[in-house]
Amino acid sequence: MSTLARARCTIGAHPSALDTAIAAAVLVCMVAGSFVDPHGPEGVSWGLRTPDALSLALMAVGAAALVFRRRAPLAVLAVTGGVSVVEGVTGDPRAPVVMSAVIALYTVAASTDRPTAWRVGLLTMTVLTGAAMLAGPLPWYAQENLAVFAWTGIGATAGDAVRSRRAFVQAIRDRAEKAERTREEEARRRVAEERLRIARDLHDVVAHHIALVNVQAGVAAHVMDKRPDQAKEALAHVREASRSALGELRATVGLLRQSGDPKAPTEPAPGLERLGELVATFHHAGLHVEVARTDQGTELPTAVDLAVYRIIQEALTNVQKHAGTRAKAEVSIVRVGPNIEVTVLDDGADGGDAPAGSPAAAAGTDGGGHGLLGMRERVTAVRGTLTTGPRYGGGFRVHAILPVRNRTDAAEGPV
Known part of the structure; x- marks a missing residue:
């Protein structure tokens, strides 16, 4: 001084x-x-x-x-x-x-x-x-x-x-x-948003892959003595699901590294281009899934593409966990004007711990999970709408309407 x-x-x-x-x-x-x-x-x-x-x-x-x-x-x-x-x-x-x-x-x-x-x-x-x-x-x-x-x-x-x-x-x-x-509040807000995003990703990855591992491990244990070939196939699916889970967890947790830490993974976030792989994992677990798409040629923003993928992943995981492998699921992805509509339906076949249309099924756990909350947060983050609820005659319906263009894309021009 x-x-x-x-x-x-x-x-x-x-x-x-x-x-x-x-x-x-x-x-x-x-x-x-x-x-x-x-x-x-x-x-x-x-x-x-x-x-x-x-x-x-x-x-x-x-x-x-x-x-x-x-x-x-x-x-x-x-x-x-x-x-x-x-x-x-x-x-x-x-x-x-x-x-x-x-x-x-x-x-x-x-x-x-x-x-x-x-x-x-x-x-x-x-x-x-x-x-x-x-x-x-x-x-x-x-x-x-x-x-x-x-x-x-x-x-x-x-x-x-x-x-x-x-x-x-x-x-x-x-x-x-x-x-x-204002700068401090904006920094805290961004940190909170990033924390919620990472929490949603972790939940989706763990819920999906662990559910598959649980089903395949149960199949392997059931047929180990009588049909060892089928048990070996189930264990191979367990290994593949666990490898995928580790890869996605490594990519998500890498975002938490500090600037001086080793370089984080640069694998792109999953999107609709990996929908076939996602459906295949459920087929291997015994869940029958039908996919109908009329969105060919539509280029989605990264955030919307990831949200669509995670919504389908979470909805199918809930079907497998709460409706059982005997259930049938239908996935439709339709381009309607400036929006893309995603619908996941199941027939509610009983085979899990909770009915497919119950709140527990919607949440992704027996009443205490964050599946439905995570889907709503993802949809809200891209300015879309989400509707969930039981279907008439049994089963459950997840319907999301997401904008094809976000603010940045809209400023740059048509998709």
């Missing part, structure tokens, strides 16, 4: 001491000025006149009042203005008692709003100048009377300028603080 900054901090911490020093300096200037005669034989002359007792008393009162100028600026202005009027009417009009009124007027202008400053300034200028011109011993056009008008105007103008500068500096500080808070 520089010497000037330290001095400002010290002065700001002791305002009363500063006001006392200013009052003493003003008193010294007024007393010294009262010995100066601007109209001497050789121009400005020192010691050709001396102030009387009344002038000295009025100077002392005016200077003493300045000690309280911060606590009661209007009252101090009234006191200093009163002693200035008394000096201008009854005493030596050249005695600089009005200097205390100028300092008090400056304080009022610097500590109040602009309308108040100008009203008080005009009133002070009118009263002091009018009293000197109309009731003073000098002619109304005397230089001393015009000096009173000029100095009071300067005091009011200087105070208003200081107040404006303080307000400007404070406004800059407020904007800087607000901008800093």
Whole structure:
């Protein structure tokens, strides 16, 4: 911290001491000025006149009042203005008692709003100048009377300028603080969004692949003794599902690495181009899935493509977990105008721990999962809509409508 900054901090911490020093300096200037005669034989002359007792008393009162100028600026202005009027009417009009009124007027202008400053300034200028011109011993056009008008105007103008500068500096500080808070809030919001996105990805990956591993492991255990070839095939599917799960987990967890950590995987996020692989994993697990698509040639934004893939993955996983492998599922992907509609249906065949149309099935667990919540979050993130519920006659329906273009793509032009 520089010497000037330290001095400002010290002065700001002791305002009363500063006001006392200013009052003493003003008193010294007024007393010294009262010995100066601007109209001497050789121009400005020192010691050709001396102030009387009344002038000295009025100077002392005016200077003493300045000690309280911060606590009661209007009252101090009234006191200093009163002693200035008394000096201008009854005493030596050249005695600089009005200097205390100028300092008090400056304080009022610097500590109040602009309308108040100008009203008080005009009133002070009118009263002091009018009293000197109309009731003073000098002619109304005397230089001393015009000096009173000029100095009071300067005091009011200087105070208003200081107040404006303080307000400007404070406004800059407020904007800087607000901008800093906005940046911090935006950073926290982005972190929360990324955390939710990663949580959804982890849930989708684990729920899908672990469900497949569970089914295939159960098949292998069931046929191990009687049909070892089928058990070996089931174990191969378990190995493939676990390998896929590890790959996707590695890619997702890689996003959590810091900048100095080893390079994270750069495998692209899954999308509809991998829909065949996804359906094949369910076929291997024994779930019959039919796919109907009329979206050929549609290029989806990355976020929408990932959302469609994860919605289908989660919906089929719920079918397998809660409706069983005897259930049949239908997946349709249709381009309708500016949107793409994804529908996953199942017939509700009983074979799991919960009916396909129950809330537990919709959630992806026995009432405590996050499957349905994750799907809704994904759809909301790309400004789409999601409808889920039981079908008439049994089964469950998941229907999502997603925009083909997001904000960035819409700005660049048609897909």
